Amino acid sequence: MITRLTARSIRSPHGFLGRTGGVSEGIFASLNVGLGSSDDPAHVRENRLCALNAVAPAARLVTLHQVHSARAVEAGDWADDARPEADGLVTDRPGLALGILTADCAPLLFEDTEAGVIGACHAGWKGALGGVIGATIGLMERLGARPGRIAAAVGPCIGRRSYEVDDGFRSRFEAADPENGLFFTDARPGHALFDLEGYCIRRLAESGIHAAEGLGADTRPDDGRFFSYRRKTLAGEPDYGRQLSLIALRG
Template identity: 45%
Template sequence: MTLEILTSDMLAPVKHGFFSRRGGASSGVFAGLNCGYGSSDQTEIVALNRRRVADAMDVTPEALVGIHQVHSPDVLTVDAPLTGDKPKADALVTATPGLALTILTADCQPVLFCDPDANVIGAAHAGWRGALDGVLEATLDAMEALGATRENTRAVIGPSISQAAYEVGPEFLDAFMAESSENSRFFANGTDDRMQFDLPAFGLHKLRQAGVGQAEWTRHCTYSDPDRFYSYRRTTHAKEADYGRLISAIRL
């Protein structure tokens, strides 16, 4: 099966892709294109999957630049392939051609950024905690430091968990209300005291509030489409032992 690579006209002509799980070499619960070394999948199979992604992005596997994601607002500026242990951060930016910035997700938002005039790109991992704590705004700040402008920057949110699949408790709502009472609009009533949280809508709100020129969500839900996407929450509900990681990438 060939790779399935979702793209957005908004990011054109910059080369990018939100890769689905289709077209990979992994099997079992990881069946498909699992690109996460942090999973219990076979290391050599993950490496093979990542080589396929590198080929699709027209870079060497070493030029697939990733980080140790920890749900933080921290951003790493890179100008060369990384060696050794991956630094802890949740976003990357660069103005260096030939580097493919990558993010791994399995329900959280993968967000790809570009200012095509300034030749600056970014990639962010924005789960609820990172989005609330400012990782998207911090990515834009780091891109500006490389010469990008917010009004000319475009941002696209890739496959993420949708509101219909994202049930949360009252303490979750409290964390968002502590930031702003207006955040209540991203929650819908669920069963009993539960709420349904709209993560992509919150991400778009944060991007637009930060002054990004254009922003959109691809409208793919990771939870509700098991043939195409990995989902941490779906794996948890199914009581499976582990789950694969989707990869998203962008390069100059």
């Protein structure tokens, strides 16, 4: 059975999906949607269809070749093997479902129901610091959205208690803005714990949007519900699955 988390503030068909309800096996069990993984491609294709059917069965799923950038693009009818390199995706076209793949990074979904514009972005620490959230909102504005009407939600991602980083990582954020120190908690010497979700919500609030919500789900410790790159690394596994977050306009 596919597990689907939703945000109170978003009314468009959407879902932050976990790892259950698919056909993949082993370390990819079971709803792995990662085209770049070493999983059986036929399983990945079936999983992507199952995931789409759970949220927006009449729509066409559009995803990106995610590269931890601050680039956002308008969704098109490209094939899966022609995905553009970007990390933000927007549309005003009914019939398209915008999908973001994650395995610890933060998936964000956006909507302006009055303008009929939706967006989605992949915010790892590089993209979040580099401005992918603002780039996605800015492109939504070009399609007619207004920040004061946009609602957004941050889906399951690695939580503060699970995200240990070194002092060099912390310095990057504090150099950009000393107030970013609020998102770090001291840990063992030379290390700190980073609140990725909190940082993303701060960037949303700074953009002036109408509503920003975090789901508070930590991907790393919950092996039964979510894929996690960090958990895979700590376990020494050769690869990992990706979960899907998606949003579509009502037809």
